[in-house]
Amino acid sequence: MFLGFTCQNKKIQKQIVEMSCGQCQFGLTSKKGCNLAVRINGDSYFVDGPDIDDFGDAHDEKTGFCEVIRKAEVNGNLQGGRFKVSSVELLD
Template identity: 65%
Template sequence: MKNTTLILVILLFLSCNNKEKTKVVEMSCGQCQFGLNTQDGCDLAVRLNDKAYFVDGADIDDYGDAHDEHTGFCEVIRKAEVTGKVEGDRFKVTSVKMLD
């Protein structure tokens, strides 16, 4: 019985660490604003904890024209509340709420 309880506690702990979390991040073009150069063209990226990650699960044009002078991700860095997690060198996003 003790072994079963210990195994369940360990599994619960491991499953909690892998959950997606909601975070406020900077969101913009990885190439134009964050200096990422591992992909060609303009791609959506987030910066959290002073590190930038390309985004999987959302596209740079999902939030309007990427080259709009005032709101485009290739022109400005915007704040967003995102749900997702870092996997390797990419950010897997499941939801985005723009804050500005």
């Protein structure tokens, strides 16, 4: 019997994504605490690169990633079920 596995490695360039806390907003459970994540085409991935607090207080009621989902233009790579960010520009 032959089992094939696809290794997910996809370059993302200048794509608009949703960015927020993976646990608080996207329902990711593989890590504890609050961690930055993106949602690309309906799938959520934790981010390697910037920290959740690099964009201000993650618990701010109006702009914090634990409280709201924000739009961002990103560049990076999907690798091993994670999104490795090379650049982020928040759009809102």
